[in-house]
Amino acid sequence: MSPIRRIWNVIRRRRLDDELRQEVDTHLALIEEEERLNGFSAEQARRRALARFGSPMASRERSLEAIVATWVENLCKDFMFAARRLMRSPTFTIAAVLTLALAIGANAAIFAVVHRVILNPLPFADSARVISLEDGMPSRNVPFGFNSLTTQLYYAYLERAHSLESVALYRIEDRALTGQGDPERVLTTRVTPSLASMLRVAPMMGRWFTEAEGVPGGPQVTVLSYGLWTRRYGADPNILGRTVALDGVSTAVVGIMPAWFTFPNTTVDAWTPLPLTRASATDNYSFTGVARLRRGATVAEARAELNRLHIDLERDYPGNGYRQLVAAPATLIEATIGRVSGALWIVLASVGLVLLVACANVANLFLVRSEIRQREVMLRSALGADRSAIARYFLCESVLLSMVGGILGFGLAWGAIRLLVAFGPSNLPRLTEVRLDAVALLFTLGLVMLTAVAFGGLPLLRSTPIAAALRDGGRSGTHGRSRHGTRQLLMGGQVALALVLLVASGLMLRSFQKLRAVNPNFDAASALTFRVGLPPADYPDRAHIVLAHIAIVDELSRVPGAATVSAATCLPLVEGCNQGGALFVDGQAMQPGQQPPIVLRRAVAGGFFETMGMRIVRGRSIARDDVERNEPIAVITESLARVAFAGLDPIGRRVRFGNRPLPSGDGGWLTIAGVVADTPVLALGETRALPQLYMPIFASRQVPLPPRTDAMTFVMKTVVAPAGLTAAARAAVARVDPKLALAQIRTLQELLDRSSSQMAFTMVLIAIAAVVALVLGVVGIYGVMSYIVSQRTSEIGVRLALGAEPRSVAAMILRQGSTVAIAGATVGVVAALAGSRLIASLLYGISPRDPAVFAGTTLLLLLVAALACWLPARRAARLSPLEALRTD
């Protein structure tokens, strides 16, 4: 029976079944009639009929089984024979399985990451309608991504934006958690109570905040993250209603969020209500906003409406610069993964290319094998095996190989994911949730089937008619042109793919080098930094706070090994502590249509610039006596000098945040004493420096809209290895107040490294893909060339016997190999030129068509390919003509 007919029978099983049932039923009925005529009752007749017939079910099943069983049996047999054949050539089998495992494993692992991080980034219901309220300031060359809001904007959106269903505001703060166990700095998020209903989330235990808890003077309550609850409180089920001390304020735990809820980022430990009132709204940019679009409203509608509101606000708060804000809301999904999704897709594409290289490689091995067995196959077809039998013969092997490769690969992926999760950058959302789930398993299975067909089908595509095979398949002949053609095509393809990946990783490497070469304008060498926050219960006003910070600086200065010590409210490259506002210059009237610049403000202890190694370009820095003498001075960055003073000398000019004097009537002006070089605020290689202003911490007491100083980051320049001073620093802080805890302990170098970590991560992944592709490609070239030499052994023998120079024989082989390699490289260069703009967004300071990278990688590839060809060529040249002729 032909296999097609057999499959048809299986499909038809139901119909067969029905026909047979009908036939048997008739038979039983006829016996019953006969037995009733013999005088038996209906019941007796029925029993006698069944006895005479035997079991009707059994009979039916037996006939069907006969058909299905042989089919299954044959399939099993085919696979067993395939397994036995593969076991007989272990080198081929191991090479093929390992190659496939590597490629399938890499694809499964990266797919699992992409699936979790990009395809399912937000675990909130209907998350497509949740938007991040971001702005751009085109007049300051910031097109989008400015994600700070003021409470004035919040109330305007809340009350007047019809396209928004609900709005929530939040701010991340690190606070001291004390009571039960060691004091600890925890990351808390102050949120408006509207957040939970806006995101459509609910606590796993207990409740979320009520509106009454979101006003000043409301009850002190907190909702803990699942992580903090399990880590610090051992998942105590009786925690609800208990109080914990946050910054020394006793706070009641009212709820626990589920483990997957990690808004706004994975490091959040607890949420507390953000107390706000309409009356106390300010123009302090220190909050972040999220909103839910009204059903049916689009992001574009929201953008237009918010822009209208910004213009209205200009009327309510003249001169506050709201006009320059151009709303650029993005869906939260875009805002969360926008920066990383490109990188991940590219990594997935890279490992996809590696899989192609691997398939080409195994296909080549397979071709070689199938040619060696050409006679066996020929014999089979001569004996009447049809094409489908031959197809089964090859496909069974390829399916078996891919299955084993897939199983091993799945194991590799499991390990790789552990590594990715451990070393991945922290800004990949949901990275810790990445695991190999059913979807990843299905994906892997799909890959296995695809690869099996891809390389197993190849020998079939070019299976030759018998006559040609007989003519061609003689033992010692040189193989036909077409067969070498296929092999060389695969080899060239491998070279091309490997080159594309090499170029990509080369471009990434150069970008990384460029990024690392960016001068951050501070000296990261041997400096320890950490953050200390003062609980408001013990440090009720700015005077107490500032004195405590100065005392800590003094204690730290006495630590052996410390050279200089200072502190700032915010360091470069640190997120979450930036506060900004509109800056006004004394005596500089706003022209109509002119906007005050939005400036980040920092308060520092004396000697900060010296400790950080920041360069004063003009005037002087903030010294310790400026701090102690309460001097109202400021140091501004070069970019601010440019923006606010347009080339004029800013030294001696007076500036102020906000356009109103202090309630006391004092102007609250700061006099500019110096200009410092720009430092990066959020990332290395920022396209445009964000203006910053530094003031002494004492001065921060007497200006409007001062920066928050309750938590400061201390910087210790050390003469010994900085990490070794952690314990001494902790002891020094404890001498000031034993209840204080250190947070975010790291060296400045770590801070600097972290800012390039995402690029490093992407670069390493692409580089791994490129190296794997290169190795597979080289192994492929070597394999094909060796095979060609072994096939041409007798021909080479004849040539040598007829007096050919060994050198020219080697050159002949080398020429054959390098022609293919050069052709492959040419295709690769063209493909890389066309494709490299896809990774342009990942690059820094380098053109996606950088000639040096293209030339360098092409050269590297050709050298390696030449080596892979040279080894077999040398073997050919060293053949002894006698032996070569005897091989057949």
Place this chain on the structure above:
Amino acid sequence: MPKHSNDRLQGTLDLLILKLLDRSGPLHGYGLAQRIHQATADSLRIEEGSLYPALQRMTHEKWLKAQWGTTDTGRKARFYTVTAAGRKQLEEEERRWVTLTEAVNRALRFA
């Protein structure tokens, strides 16, 4: 090459079915069972259900042709007829049977 030719028991059933169908014309399974009982004077009692795997197999070998029809009492049943290939198979089986029984008889007589 005809299959099952070495399997005597199965071969016997095949032989009986072919012979009876060839002599009587189209029969359904029940009718065939009746004929076997009559022809062997009830001395060969077979489970009537075991006819069906044999009928299926022989139809598959193209020795028999099956066609749906109606019985005297108006029931739907499949009627089997012997094909040309079946007739050739019958001759073959008969020849073998004679050879075999002669050989066995001879052996029994002279043992």
